[in-house]
Amino acid sequence: MVPHLVTALNGPINELEQRILESTPVIERWFRLEWMEHTPPFYTSVDVRNAGFKLAPVDTNLFPAGWNHLTPEMMPLAVQAAMAAIEKICPEAKNLLLIPENSTDTFYLSNLAQLQRIFYQAGLNVRLGSLSPEIDTARTFELPGGESVTLEPLVRSKRRLGLKHFDPCTILLNNDLSAGVPGMLEDLHEQYLLPPLHAGWGTRRKSNHFKAYEEVAKRFGKLLGMDHWLINPMFSQCGEVNFAEERGLECLRSNTDALLTKIRRKYKEYGINEKPFVVIKADNGTGGLGILTVRDVKDIDAMTPAVRERMATVQAGQTVSEVIIQEGVLTNERINAAVAEPVVYMMDRYVVGGFYRVHAQRGTDENLNAPGASFVPLAFEQSAQLPQPGVKPGASVPNRFYMYGVIGRLAMLAAAYELEATDPDAENYD
Amino acid sequence: MVPHLVTALNGPINELEQRILESTPVIERWFRLEWMEHTPPFYTSVDVRNAGFKLAPVDTNLFPAGWNHLTPEMMPLAVQAAMAAIEKICPEAKNLLLIPENSTDTFYLSNLAQLQRIFYQAGLNVRLGSLSPEIDTARTFELPGGESVTLEPLVRSKRRLGLKHFDPCTILLNNDLSAGVPGMLEDLHEQYLLPPLHAGWGTRRKSNHFKAYEEVAKRFGKLLGMDHWLINPMFSQCGEVNFAEERGLECLRSNTDALLTKIRRKYKEYGINEKPFVVIKADNGTGGLGILTVRDVKDIDAMTPAVRERMATVQAGQTVSEVIIQEGVLTNERINAAVAEPVVYMMDRYVVGGFYRVHAQRGTDENLNAPGASFVPLAFEQSAQLPQPGVKPGASVPNRFYMYGVIGRLAMLAAAYELEATDPDAENYD
CATH class of the missing domain: 3.40.50.11280 (Glutamate-cysteine ligase, N-terminal domain)
Structure with a gap:
């Protein structure tokens, strides 16, 4: 089962894959040294999206379910x-x-x-x-x-x-x-x-995570001599939004507009002929609820009452007031014509498996973590740790998965930074 | 590829398998605590023999070759x-x-x-x-x-x-x-x-290893409430043997006789209807050379000049003078009628794979590590860590392999003890 990467523009990702493969000992040593300084979360799953021109984590789960989707070979x-x-x-x-x-x-x-x-x-x-x-x-x-x-x-x-x-x-x-x-x-x-x-989501904020991830991505980009944007989704945040009463939407509008402009600039720089979009979601976890894809600021004003209600509350009935506006990353992988995104599973510091989350009724710019999704286990167990040197970039499944395992671990490292920064028992030397 | 266990008497091994499976958390915790006190060898391979009524390591290699026989799935x-x-x-x-x-x-x-x-x-x-x-x-x-x-x-x-x-x-x-x-x-x-x-074999002695293994086997036997003989090959040693000049053979004769008597007693206790035998080999490593199967003391005197010469030198041309006399463990496993013995591969404290060493021209009581041997990789990667609870003892390949992984790790632990005892830089508190 090899997912098909449906995009004309995959040059940047192939280059990234090449760079990552060549740098395996450097990357693994870097992780080794990072884990000496930072404690990895006990277990982690990371949703990754591959747009062909960009590859980025979009969600990092510190209480992963779905272990049943891993195959016996991964156990x-x-x-x-x-x-x-x-x-x-x-x-x-x-x-x-x-x-x-x-x-x-x-x-x-x-x-x-x-x-x-x-x-x-x-x-x-x-x-x-x-x-x-x-x-x-x-x-x-x-x-x-x-x-x-x-x-x-x-x-x-x-x-x-x-x-x-x-x-x-x-x-x-x-x-x-x-x-x-x-x-x-x-x-x-x-x-x-x-x-x-x-x-837990009582304390965690997606914006804290992606702030930490940005730092990790910058350092990793420097290590490999590449633009960290290729692996980093840009974001901004709004602190006081009330969807039901339409308060705080001005912040949402201006931040969305600014972010769309930044993405447009990046797309131009790389000659990417796609329509930029952002994803608006609750900053404190959603479990796939309350996610809005916005291609234009006008979309915010055009929210129907039903959408507004959906955005206003998340899992466990918590009211949304803090919101993250994140650069949307297309997923350009397909399994049997259905849109697919890889999910990487880690235990301690190790990539132990993964699968593709597949959704036949969703688009490339939509959240796939929704009812109707199915799961295709993939041979991460072989591939995440065993790339095939010498194979043309983009042509080898193991090589692509090794890259996914690296991105998953970068997000896990960001979670380690994030948990340190938010630890209430940590001594503060500031 | 499921090797066939060819023996009428497999009650003790099935009971052992049952005991080991039921005790998984206890065994794993015991290993965990042992590894806190003792450093595992960097990498280890262990030849294991399953006689149906007894299961024991017969050789522990601290510089394992043969990694190429592990399948890609084990990597x-x-x-x-x-x-x-x-x-x-x-x-x-x-x-x-x-x-x-x-x-x-x-x-x-x-x-x-x-x-x-x-x-x-x-x-x-x-x-x-x-x-x-x-x-x-x-x-x-x-x-x-x-x-x-x-x-x-x-x-x-x-x-x-x-x-x-x-x-x-x-x-x-x-x-x-x-x-x-x-x-x-x-x-x-x-x-x-x-x-x-x-x-290295300049310092290492098989007798030191099996002395340490006996200690490990006794403690493990106590942990599981079972006779440690079921997993421990008895042995004795002679310090000054010269095969070429026929000196020191008296020690060999008396020790062989005593060991055969002890084995006979054990066979009687368990109602085992097999002919006991011992294996005589160089105490300082052989790489499969200079190994003699002896069923009767008379076999020692009946050695031909050719056998004597073969026994007199081992790998790298070293002269044999120290000899270990080890209880012979039949291998009652067959792959396509050829005699087979499992080899367990470990890296750090983990079982990472294994294969069967198969030799069509050798008997159940002979050394299989000889020219003409072939290798059948086996799915240790799935089975060594994933037994199937609830399956009838002896009927499940994963369960049998989990047991082999446990025995392999016991031998590795013995090697850790052995290396501590022979460390020239260790501080001695005796």
Whole structure:
């Protein structure tokens, strides 16, 4: 399954691929040194878009679901990476408590079964503790493949969180805390809590992430001697927007206009014959909700009441007031004529797999993380770490995936910077 | 490709497999804690034999060749493990100097190309420096797959070893130093030398390894509540044997007799209806040379002059005087009627792959590491880390391979103990 890159203009990406391949030892050493200074997030998934002339991350998830979309061939890499992660953080750990989203959707439960399998195999007893009030007693859900997943109610004591007869030394969140941090998770000083609470959307802001990513992209661009715009989506932000009451839209208009102008300038510089667009989304996480594609400032004023309502609230019913306006990156990859974007999965500092998110009903400039999407697992496990030197740029799938793995890791590094900058417990030397 | 286990008596191994699978988190945690106290060898391969009633390592190689027999699917695991190893030992490393055996055999050169690929991908510039006097200028060898390997002469300065215009901070030996430590490798205090010189056969003794392995096997047996004999080959040793002049054979006779008696007792205990045998080999490494299968003490006296001569010298022309007498472990696995034994490959603490060594002309109680052997790569990459819980013992290939990976790692742990005990620079608190 080789996705087809549908674009006449792929010179810049082929050049980037070439540069990245030639520089493998330099790149890997650079990452190695970065990870000495910065702690990678426990696990990360990154949505990447390849426009042919530009390749950039558009979303970095620190509580990735979708592990069930990785193929069995990718699992050993995930297990090995999980072993490395645990060994560094809590080698003496016996029990791992996994705290999921409240969803009992079959796909999501399959994701939990996969995570449970990975960490079991890495040497931990894994059980699932739900925050949902509906799980007031242990409930087992059967999955299509014959597997099952058991959700249990959490038991909080003064100092520790666990389950009945299960006292974990490590707690892993697979819940992005969109609704804020539940009291149950606060003041746990005796147990490892991964990722930290400030990685949740109660604290996280996309603009912080992409600010950190810009810094990473600039340094990486310098390392490879290339324009960082080729891998960096430009953005700006507005702090006080109320879609429902149409307040703060002036900020949105002027920033959108300025950003469209900047993109137009870049397109001209590279001779790109595409229509620039920006994507407006909530700064504090969306899970694919409340995303608006804007090609012209007039689009903002032309929002219908339905669109306005959709933009006004995101996941977990939070009201949107902070907004990020991001340079839109076309996805010019197709699988059977459907628009596709690669998603890179990482555990600790390692790329362990990935898949293509495919959406037949969406356009190249639209968000694909929406109902109707399907998933095509791809052989990242072979390719992300094994490029084929000597093959013509753009012609080799492994080479293209190695590049995706590099971009995914740049976004992960940005997340590491971001978490350091927003750590409430960090000592501040400013 | 599923090897067939040809034996009526596989109860003990199925029970062991069952026990190992049930205990996965306990085993993985135990390894994790062991690796906190003990440094794994940089890379290791272990020959394992499955007799159906017993499963044991018979040889542990700290300078493994044969990496070319691993399939492309296994490479990402090797790369990831290499990244982890480098990151711990020398994260700032740019250049790696690989020192091979003097062989220019195509298979061996393919092994070097594979190692070069793994470490390049892990982020190092890799070049090959030969100890051979024949390599007095850079020589490039073409390989069947279209690849090539360049061997260059080593350049030694007062304090450092390198190549012309190549100053590595890390030196990796793929040469087992059978002929002793060359002066060129001595007194290198500024560079990392991996594995350490005392891992070479100039210092190493199989008896030290199996003494350490016995300790490991006992502790592992206790952990799982099982007789450690099921995974531990018994052995004894003789210090002053001269095959050519027939001196020291009395020690050989009495130890062989005593060992055969001990094996017979164990066979009786487990109701094993096989003829016990021992394997006599040089204590300081053989590379498959000078190995004698003995079923009766009389076999020792019946050695022909040709066999005596073969036993008297090993690799690199060293004279044998120290000898290990090891409990013979049948290999009861077959691929297309040919006798097969699994070989487990590890990098740092991780199982990254393996293959079956197959020999059509050899018996179940003979050494398979001999001319005429062929290699069948096996999907260790999936199976060594991904057992299938709930499958009947003995029926699942992944489960069997997970068990092989555990045994391989026990032998690797024994090598870690062994290297600590024989480290000339270690502080001695005795």
